[in-house]
Amino acid sequence: MCVVLLGSLLQSACSKSAEPPPAAVQTASPVAVAPTPVAPVSPTAQGSPGAVDLNDFSDTANFEWDLAEEAEDPEFEIDAAVTSFYMPQGNVVTFKAKALNGTPPFEFDWNFGDETPHGSGEMVKHVYTKIGRHNPRVTGTDASGATAHVDLGLTVDHPVKFAMRTQKEQAVIDDLRARYGEPPTPGPTP
Amino acid sequence: MKKHILAVGAAVLAFSAASTANAATLACGATFQHPASAKQIKASLTQAFVSCNNPGGNVPNATTQTGTVPTCYPAETYHENAGSQDGGWLWGPKGKGDISFKAGRNKLCGGLLYPQNTCGLDESDLYIQIKMSDIRDNTGLATEPNVGSVATVARATFVDRAEQSAPMTVIDFPTGFGIPVVNGKISKKTSATEILGVLSQPALPQCTVLEVVGVQVKDPNGNTFATIGAYLP
Numbered sequence A: 001m002c003v004v005l006l007g008s009l010l011q012s013a014c015s016k017s018a019e020p021p022p023a024a025v026q027t028a029s030p031v032a033v034a035p036t037p038v039a040p041v042s043p044t045a046q047g048s049p050g051a052v053d054l055n056d057f058s059d060t061a062n063f064e065w066d067l068a069e070e071a072e073d074p075e076f077e078i079d080a081a082v083t084s085f086y087m088p089q090g091n092v093v094t095f096k097a098k099a100l101n102g103t104p105p106f107e108f109d110w111n112f113g114d115e116t117p118h119g120s121g122e123m124v125k126h127v128y129t130k131i132g133r134h135n136p137r138v139t140g141t142d143a144s145g146a147t148a149h150v151d152l153g154l155t156v157d158h159p160v161k162f163a164m165r166t167q168k169e170q171a172v173i174d175d176l177r178a179r180y181g182e183p184p185t186p187g188p189t190p
Numbered sequence B: 001m002k003k004h005i006l007a008v009g010a011a012v013l014a015f016s017a018a019s020t021a022n023a024a025t026l027a028c029g030a031t032f033q034h035p036a037s038a039k040q041i042k043a044s045l046t047q048a049f050v051s052c053n054n055p056g057g058n059v060p061n062a063t064t065q066t067g068t069v070p071t072c073y074p075a076e077t078y079h080e081n082a083g084s085q086d087g088g089w090l091w092g093p094k095g096k097g098d099i100s101f102k103a104g105r106n107k108l109c110g111g112l113l114y115p116q117n118t119c120g121l122d123e124s125d126l127y128i129q130i131k132m133s134d135i136r137d138n139t140g141l142a143t144e145p146n147v148g149s150v151a152t153v154a155r156a157t158f159v160d161r162a163e164q165s166a167p168m169t170v171i172d173f174p175t176g177f178g179i180p181v182v183n184g185k186i187s188k189k190t191s192a193t194e195i196l197g198v199l200s201q202p203a204l205p206q207c208t209v210l211e212v213v214g215v216q217v218k219d220p221n222g223n224t225f226a227t228i229g230a231y232l233p
Helices: A010-016 A159-165 A169-179 B001-009 B192-198
Strands: A078-082 A085-087 A092-099 A106-110 A123-127 A132-134 A136-142 A147-154 A154-157 B040-047 B090-107 B120-136 B147-158 B173-180 B185-192 B207-220 B226-227
Touching: A078 A136, A078 A147, A085 B192, A085 B207, A092 A136, A092 B090, A106 B173, A136 A154, A154 A159, A154 B192, A159 B192, B040 B207, B090 B207, B120 B173, B120 B192, B120 B207, B173 B185, B185 B192, B192 B207
Parallel strands: A085 A154, A147 B185
Antiparallel strands: A078 A092, A092 A123, A106 A136, A132 A154, A136 A147, B040 B090, B040 B226, B090 B120, B120 B185, B147 B173, B147 B207, B207 B226
């Protein structure tokens, strides 16, 4: 994956680290990730347990959800969206589903695509600890038993690579490199 | 070198990001020709047939009713051309589909390590959504584990982050994503940023113009099943 057309900067970011990440970002139950070994994280990995409330959706109060207004067909139809399709490992992502027709009440089952327990409800939050491409799926059911689904294709990346590709400040990148045992950022490319 | 590297990195899919709200606050490094707004493409999908008299297509062997226009008779789908393999997709009596490309924003968050540094940084993105229904194969309604794919070719023009003096046009760039089918239905959303991330490339810069050169829906056998077009009843 990392053998790409970028210069030595990104190649360095893609190089595997022989050193484990610092204990501050490790959890008690390491999670296998691919393709690059990185630090397992959890919602409480910041050192302040409880800082991330997976039931608090206030941070998305002003988020512009990309959801359809109405159904195109008479058959039961739902739409769904996610706050980000590309994120670093350990990011908290919020999903939202919406019934476009059908008979209420509606139920939504969320398969996050990473072999973790399913979620339920119109809005859910999730933390991806596995790097890779995931295909979370929400399946909606209305009162008549009709079902509809939406797949959301998203990618979870190594925090260092994510920071570099999203133009984060160099200090952030350097700190992430240190946390993940990677060499410092090389000098400018001639 | 860096110019070319970043150019390829941003080559996949974008739309007129100049139309996003965020773009209004950030000036492009250089000016170039683009519409003030071009937020969305939404197009119907129709059956794709093997072309006639083109490289890789069939050889003309007939003409239309006027006797002057060459044709390939009978028409042939890619599925048929490949020998009608099991698992190839077909349209059911209610079969239809559409695909949309919509300019938007990606709420890029840095995660638990740097939450303060991240969530406010929205970047240009392109939401891609495909919906199809009553898709069948030799067993009836197509369903998992069979997975088709969407293949696109895009031509992006933008002002690269590393070279602000003039815009650049990236080589036509092919990419795609998988589309699972459940009981004959496909409903998939993803984004250009996600696709670029898979390719280890940065997100598209603001003020990007995208030309959609081609869109193909391929069945689980890799045969082109549908493309953008119309059916005239």
